[in-house]
Amino acid sequence: MIIGSLRGTLVERADDEVIIEVGGVGYRVAVAPSVAIKLGELGDEAFVHVHHHIREDAQSLYGFLSRDERRTFEALLGAHGVGPSLALAILSVHEPVALQSILVNDDAAALCLVPGVGKKTAARLLIELKSRLDIDIREREVPAGVTAPATASVTSDVQQALAELGYGTDEVRAVLRDLPAVDDTSLLLKQALQKLASRV
Numbered sequence: 001m002i003i004g005s006l007r008g009t010l011v012e013r014a015d016d017e018v019i020i021e022v023g024g025v026g027y028r029v030a031v032a033p034s035v036a037i038k039l040g041e042l043g044d045e046a047f048v049h050v051h052h053h054i055r056e057d058a059q060s061l062y063g064f065l066s067r068d069e070r071r072t073f074e075a076l077l078g079a080h081g082v083g084p085s086l087a088l089a090i091l092s093v094h095e096p097v098a099l100q101s102i103l104v105n106d107d108a109a110a111l112c113l114v115p116g117v118g119k120k121t122a123a124r125l126l127i128e129l130k131s132r133l134d135i136d137i138r139e140r141e142v143p144a145g146v147t148a149p150a151t152a153s154v155t156s157d158v159q160q161a162l163a164e165l166g167y168g169t170d171e172v173r174a175v176l177r178d179l180p181a182v183d184d185t186s187l188l189l190k191q192a193l194q195k196l197a198s199r200v
Helices: 033-038 067-077 084-093 096-104 119-132 152-164 169-177 185-199
Strands: 005-013 017-022 025-030 045-054 059-064
Touching (some): 059 067, 067 119, 084 096
Parallel strands (some): 025 059
Antiparallel strands (some): 005 045
């Protein structure tokens, strides 16, 4: 039996996992932190679309708020070297629409914002995911209301500048995720430094 969705009572919640009770049975479901928050309060009814991951030694459930998120997760799993943990990490940083924009713009630097994704992995994912997610770079446009991410060169330049200033990889990734898309290296660097300064 393959589980495709769950509707029940939210009885436990952590940053990366929730337990949804259905008919007296509690199902442990791995989720992105944003999904855990959006499911509501303990005791509320919760619904998630589920990817049921089956291996020889274990079965795991991964929950999403939309079919598009689940579809993107499954496309990520089909890429070489991407397991459930990394696929969930990618979706935790980039929602499906943002990920499509990244693919259209060949923005490997944006993929490198995901913990565990280096330059080689990002370059490979750009190639593999375009076909898996049916991205047509000649026709695809960024949806209305969605800001395209800064170009790869701008993001890369800012990452390098911050590293030279002594900031660690994790804190650089975190601050760049919080910034709006700016196609101007000096402006993006200024905003990044302001964000980093406010966290001290």
